[in-house]
Amino acid sequence: MDFPTSSGTPRIVIVGGGAGGLELAARLGHVLGQDKVTLVDSSPFHIWKPSLHEVAAGTLDIHQEGLSYLMLAHMRGFTFARGELLAVDRERRTIRVGKVVDAGGQTILPERELRYDTLVLALGSISNFFNTPGAAQYAVTLDSTDAAEAFRLTMLKNMAQVDQAREHDPQAHLRLVIVGGGATGVELAVELREASHVVSAYGLRNFDPDRDLAITLVEGAPRILSPLSEKISRAAHIRLNALGIQVETQCRVAEIAPTEVHTVDGRAFPADLCVWAAGIQGPPVLATLGLPLNRLGQLEVNAQLQSPDPHILALGDCCAVPWGEGKNVPARAQAAHQQADYLAGRILARVQGEDEDQDQDDAPYVYRDNGSLVSLGREAGVGSLMGKLSGRGLFVSGTLARWMYMSLHLMHHRAVLGFWRTAALALARLLMRRTQPRVKLH
Secondary structure, X not given: OOOOOOOOOOOEEEEOOXXXXXXXXXXXXXXXXXXOEEEEEOOOEEOOHHHHHHHHHOOOOHHHHOEEHHHHHHHHOOEEEEOOEEEEEOOOOEEEEOOEEOOXXXXXXXXXXXXXXXXXXXXOOEEOOOOOXXXXXXXXXXXXXXXXXXXXXXXXXXXXHHHHHOOOOOOOOEEEEEEOOOHHHHHHHHHHHHHHHHHHHOOOOOOOHHHHEEEEEEOOOOOOOOOOOHHXXXXXXHHHHHOOOEEEOOOOEEEEOOOEEEEOOOOEEEOOEEEEOOOEEOOHHXXXXXXXXOOOOOEEOOOOOEOOOOOEEEOHHHEEOEOOOOOEOOOOHHHHHHHHHHHHHHHHHHHOOOOOOHHHHOOOOOOOOOXXXXXXXXXXXXXXXXXXXXXXXXXXXXXXXXXXXXXXXXHHHHHHHOHHHHHHHHHHHHHHHHHOOOOOOO
């Protein structure tokens, strides 16, 4: 990793303020300062991506629990530049950041260029429709906080419409189909079922969630949560059935229509709303870099998280990191956290001139599978600890698993804010929830 430092100020630009990118910016900024570290993101605030299903259900309020990047930049010593990454000029070592406009279309920040000596791409991922007809037009995704918030408002509107329609049409109901039985799809189904009961209690007198909200989860694999152990999958399946959620496995989607989801085997599931949670791919901007991508559009990097361009590194879902024979590191929050920690140590050693041992500098990133936890509602969860993706490890379920799942969010906050700020934030949120509904209603 090379840092041109003739000016004494290497410019490190991190694009993407997700879990990995923000943690890396916070660690580097704390040591190096604002003139050396810049974080770029199109959003003004940060939400932990694994909690987007809670945003979509309304059980997490982005306006109360989002962390301002400007606040974090001031606290942790980096510079924040708001805007979307439009292009990278590798020869000039510059990136082009898009303009920022307000709700009325007025320009707040113009399009601009930022120079870098080292560019770290932490762009995350977007939904992969696998060329399924109609998916891009009629299915909703939860790729961002804006998308999750838009879905929440749509759900509230549809529930209110069914509530009104029930006065003269006893058959009125809301049909939701979720495509994809991975963690996102499973967690969203449960969260929506529980949240619908809370919403109905606040004024929707004619809306009975168990009767009027039909949720169907469609998965192409033989079982839901297929990357995890059969024991975890089975426990999650039982929980979904107990909540009245219809689970269809070995059911591949052929087409998304305006009011139906069609499958390869000829079935059709009625759908007033369809959520696509069936796979990921790299953001389109990666294809403009002139660097190798895998079949999912992710940037291919080596074991040091370095692309063929020595000035461009990557971490998280946007890149493909080798892991064993013919496999890549899975796209998971714990991997992004580990990669941020690895790159922070490597970059700091180089910038501060502490690493003169080339062999040490080339030490590879090694993924450590610390297990998996899946939220199954307010008081339930399931997962394995200290295990492999094959399922070996300590199986946990119920309230204990749910508490441990919640602790992952707090661990991310601690990496960004520090222990005492995280403790104060957790206490403040606990107290605020005593005076607010469990679901955001506006």
